[in-house]
Amino acid sequence: MICLKDTLFKPRVWQIFLSKIIEFFFPRYCFSCRRVLALNEHLFCRRCQKQVFLNEKEYLLKEEFFTRVLAPFAYEEPLSQAIKDLKYKNKIHLIREIAKFSRPYFEEIDKSFIVCPVPLHSLRLQERGFNQSLLLARKVFKNHRVEELLLRQKYTKPQVSLKGKERRQNVKGAFRVRYPERVRGQRVLLFDDVLTTGATVTECAKTLIKAGATEVKVAVLARAG
Ligand SMILES: [Zn+2]
Structure with missing residues (x-):
């Protein structure tokens, strides 16, 4: 780092x-x-x-469903605290600040990619009141198309409480494509706030590729661990 x-x-x-x-x-x-x-x-x-720590190298997660992971920051304080405050203390004003702070690190993403935030289940959305990944994606990728292509159909336990294998099991079949016709033949950039083992983005990418996306890249604000 x-x-x-x-x-x-x-x-x-x-x-x-x-x-x-x-x-x-x-x-x-x-x-x-x-x-x-x-x-x-x-x-x-x-x-x-x-x-604030930057990740030194591009994160190489060996997965068949996406070509690249862009994770500019390490999930360490003080940035990790800002993300937690946004998500769990409802500090929505941080969206704009986090987005402006991080935008330069995502500039290389080609405009042909549709940016798709990792979705929340409707119950969690109700509980939190907003999907931080969607709000951040809209501000960070101002010149891209941002679309909620995925739907979270399974209410899963929080990934934080689980270990590697359990995490993959937990999110298996958790997503489905909302608009198949908007995914087919497209290149998609999946966006999430934090990446831990990558189980969630892998399941999302798998769902998009199966629906006919030609390429999926992953971008996250911070990588934990
Ligand atoms: Zn200061």
Whole structure:
């Protein structure tokens, strides 16, 4: 793992002046240290950004149903806490910050891919009130088609509580394609917030390939473990 590099540009005087005014009237705070963020900082201040770990290499998960996994960040604090707060403490405003923070790392994804978020079961959706993967996908992939191609038809136990083999068993047959005609012949980018063993995305990718998708790639915000 390597630390996030400082990629901030050098602003002009008027840009600094304007950003100070906006920061004063509409302050946003660093998720980690609560310092007021500059206009070109998102989620974390420059100092806390250095604590976010990037995954050094592309994650190679040996699977027959997808060609690639893009997982730019490690699921470590402070980013992991931001994701947990979004999901379990209902902090929806973090969507925009997380998306802006992570967008540059997904820029290489070809526009021909339809972005499909990993779906939640309707009961879990009711319980949480939103699907974080869908909301994040819409903000991160602003220039792509984002479509909910999959449906979660089986209410499964949370994967966190299970081990590798049990996880695969748990999600087996859990998904189905919502609109087969929109999947056939298409290239799909599956998107989820966190990847652990990959059992969920593998099952999703399998469902899409069986429905006629020509290629499936996987993109996740953070990889655990
Ligand atoms: Zn900070």
